[in-house]
Amino acid sequence: MLSRTASSLYWIGRYIERAEFTTRLVEATIRLAALGGHAHVEQAWLSALSVVRAPPLSVSREGLGARRYLTLSEDNPSSIRSCIVAARDNARAARTALTREVWEAINRAWLMIHARASPGGVQGTLNLVEELKAELRGFEGALARMLRNEGYWFMRLGSMIERGDATARLLDVKYYLLLPEGQEVGGKLDRDQWTTILQIVSAKTAYRHVYREALRPWLVADMLILRRELPRSLAWTAEETVTLLGEFGARSGRQGPADRLARQRLSTLQGLEIGAIFRAGLHEWLHAYIRDNNAIGAAIANQFRFG
């Protein structure tokens, strides 16, 4: 496979994952904002903007500016539209490595959003992200039906690196809400916030299945970081990254720095429990994790000669 094609596939994976994460972020934030008064609305959107590292934005009553920034803005390289445009550009360039089904899923999402002028009202935005989520699920389905070869592995690697980054950032922005028991937080607002976090990673019901108890902040952190059965946890993405790199290794008989870094990260995670992370400082730990994740991304690009 051409190195340029590998790069396109890897970035398709990243951009689609990023777009999908943002649809869930917008959806969960709309729900959160609906729970309280005006001040609450503003706070909810400011928090969503900080998850995607947005520059300071004033947030109006219905959060229109924030909704536009997250969904359609061309000034935001990570808006849903920017991500889908970039993914489609890469998909066009790597068209021969994609199945018709994968291409069509990306193209349909693009057809839906590329000429959209405004996110509309709150309900309009909700409808937009609902429809986009359906298209992006179509992408995931099409991916699942692909031949397991380099094309598939690169797109999946891109999603895993992106997902690790997004989940870690999400936790980091909300980390002050996740302080261990004993610190006086709680109350209605915070429980709403935790629920929002779980919604963003599609794990609201899963939480009940895993823990069978009320929402506990450290358990939310435990789930998002260490639970390998949750597909958006750091543990799962770290494990999947090792597996995917292993597929390349099995085919070519060669391994490289990316394999070593990914295995190292996984074994560190496997030896951890959530208490230790909190004692070390969740914020610091997450920052280190994001740095390592970037390093693995860079090592992958180098190893496959598209860095």
Place this chain on the structure above:
Amino acid sequence: MADGRAFDELWGKSRSRAARAGFQPLAKWLAETPPVELARRQHAAETAFRSLGITFSVYGDEQAAERIIPFDIVPRIFSAAEWERLSAGLEQRVRAINAFVDDVYGARRILADGIVPADIVLANPQYCIPVAGARPPHGVFAHICGIDLIRTGADDFYVLEDNCRTPSGVSYMIENRDAMLRLCPELFDIFPVRPVDSYPELLRETLYSVAPEGVSEPRCVLLTPGHHNSAFYEHSFLADNMGIELVEGRDLEVDDDIVWMKTIDGRVRVDVIYRRVDDAFLDPLVFRADSLLGVNGLMAAYLAGNVTLVNAPGTGIADDKAIYSYMPAIVRYYAGEEAKLPNVETWRCREPKDLRYTLDNLDKLVVKLVDGSGGYGMLVGPTASRKEIEEFRARLKAAPERYIAQPTLALSTVPTQCGDGLAPRHVDFRPFVLTGANGVTIVPGGLTRVALRKGSLVVNSSQGGGTKDSFVLAAAADAGAA
């Protein structure tokens, strides 16, 4: 040239009274399928094309950066006998084209014998001096030709243009057929239509057959200018269906006259390049230095015989419009017989007599730039305003050698969906002719382009043209097998 007077592919000259022999079932089908149903199917086809991304970009039209070419659901049909005649003529012509190119870059016999004036060839901007004296494997230069044909009567086919460089459109032949099979399956019960889907496989065999000598398992790639090119969909479609890599210039490098492509496992040697990049952009060291699409050193690798370029550089000399008017003589010279497919009568404005005739008849003629394409820079006399004609006259007088003139022919028509029902629209036809080490192959089909505007004779997609499927029928004897 007015509608109704032109020969119709379905009705002949009967003005919609009686279908031509053998085509009655199509007339019946058109009469029995409700117009809304035809419109629905056409819409479904276009939706599918858009979702597949079968788009092209129009130069100078930023707004419509990506458009689909309109598709018309009424097919154009060739009888088995018509096709047999056409394909014999196409094979003869393409063999002559390859012999001509081989000759003008080699022995130059045809120039020495005075059949074609030497200055028209050697001083032609399309004459590629760097390849003079180089002979590609098997002496094949124009591996893929798209010969544009027009029809004016039951037995009157003419060659309008020989596209011998990087002709495009073949993906539409295949995708249009795909759409027709899905949307109008009953037509394939009515007519024994010969399939076209073997084209990618035949093209692949052609590419492999012309690999440099001694290479047993050649690696072929398709070189595209990139995904912003108007024909990119076709490039990816062909690469995908042939199972070869689709590369850009930056994916290749030349080292010691050997071409390599950069892959995730390191570099891999390349033996055959089906390039859809024009000569001028192939190698900045030899041609345009500002090309970002090419590969430094590619021509050196080609001249060293280490890589085959398909089509070979320099084939533009054969489809130059100044050379076109000599094609009947060129075919006669190499084939030893008259051309089976005639040329359209052509006046060469470089010659004073022809220029005078052209200037006197601008309102009746089509005047083209010898180095123009895509319908740009041409005058269609009968539909041009007086002002346009006078402006063109000035341009023509200033540089007569840049122009040729042809009569305005009444291109045949085919019933076509037009807003409120069916109406005759003018068409042309581009079949694709492959030449490899083992001779000439023609898939029974091609691209029918249709001018969607009433009375228009300009079928180019960049000028609002559309496409149709082109059925080639199996002979009655083997109809059962088709």
